[in-house]
Amino acid sequence: xxxxxxxxxxxxxxxxxxxxxxxxxxxxxxxxxxxxxxxxxxxxxxxxxxxxxxxxxxxxxxxxxxxxxxxxxxxxxxxxxxxxxxxxxxxxxx
Numbered sequence: 001x002x003x004x005x006x007x008x009x010x011x012x013x014x015x016x017x018x019x020x021x022x023x024x025x026x027x028x029x030x031x032x033x034x035x036x037x038x039x040x041x042x043x044x045x046x047x048x049x050x051x052x053x054x055x056x057x058x059x060x061x062x063x064x065x066x067x068x069x070x071x072x073x074x075x076x077x078x079x080x081x082x083x084x085x086x087x088x089x090x091x092x093x094x
Contacts, residue, residue: 002038002081003031009094012049021053023060026089029067038075043067046077050089059086 012023026048032039045067051060059082064073077085 002036002044002077002084004085004088005029005031007088007092009089009092011094019051021051024050024052024089024093026050026092028085028088038064038073038077040066040073042069044073046085048085048089050086050093052093057090059089 006029007026009024009026012025014023026046028046028048030038030044030046032044038044043066045065046062047065048062049060051057062077062082062085064075064077065071066073
């Protein structure tokens with residue numbers, strides 16, 4: 001399981017009105033146990049694009065990154081980890 005140690009969030013501007021609803025970009029610093037396959041000595045963060053529309057709200061896209069190098073990692077989060085991150089984003093909308 002992952003633990004969120006720090007975060008930042010801001011609304012993504014859509015000057016042309018192409019995207020329905022509102023989009024928010026979250027950067028979450030994650031703490032992961034050493035025996036987890038996601039563990040990295042450089043630290044781990046996730047960039048989340050969270051969408052809010054009339055009919056639906058939720059994660060549109062996410063990317064895992066090494067915190068110190070900002071290198072993209074080719075891993076998928078487990079369903080329970082995604083649910084926890086989605087709930088966190090929903091609770092912390094700017």
